[in-house]
Amino acid sequence: MGSPSSADLPSAPITQHADQESKVEFRTETVLVQVPVVVTDKSGNHIHNLAKDNFRVFENGKEQKVAAFEEIVANTFAAAS
Template sequence: MSRRIGLFAALLLFPGAGFCQTPVPLRAETTLVVIPVNVTDASNRFVLGLEKQNFSLFEDGVQQKVKQFAGEDAPLSVGLLVDVSGSMGTKLRISREAVTEFLRTMNAQDEAFLIEFGDRAKLELGFTKS
């Protein structure tokens, strides 16, 4: 009887003794590396419409396979400065139309400000979302 009590007490005092194991560290590897790229032409204009096959990727001189490819339209922060001095003459109307068209074609996440200058600079429109 005292043996049973001793065994019962041992199990109550050390219930996990049989299950004590060093936790196995979690290891995870990734083979996906994100490489942001901007491509411009000789006039420093962005080249659009590129596809996966337009790119070659090398690591330590060994060509790697491009597994995923996505073109993204990054948000812009743009400042527009418009000359409204008398020297603009009849070109002022065309200039304002160009500014209006540019602002109209901005994406929702883009932002812009507008400064007009003649004798002095004046902030006409602070940073605003399109």
């Protein structure tokens, strides 16, 4: 008779300690893109007090989340020459 093969040996449960457990790593990347817009009425007057819910942004036909929104009002006073 030959030596016992691994199939003949009783199998012991494999135990792993918390520090030896395999870890799943998830990586992602986000890019914040600024999209400046000017909204005017039919007469060319700027429309103010809009909110991010008034806008929809699409990339390649897929709607993207508007993460931040702010209104910037330019100073209408011209610098003296």
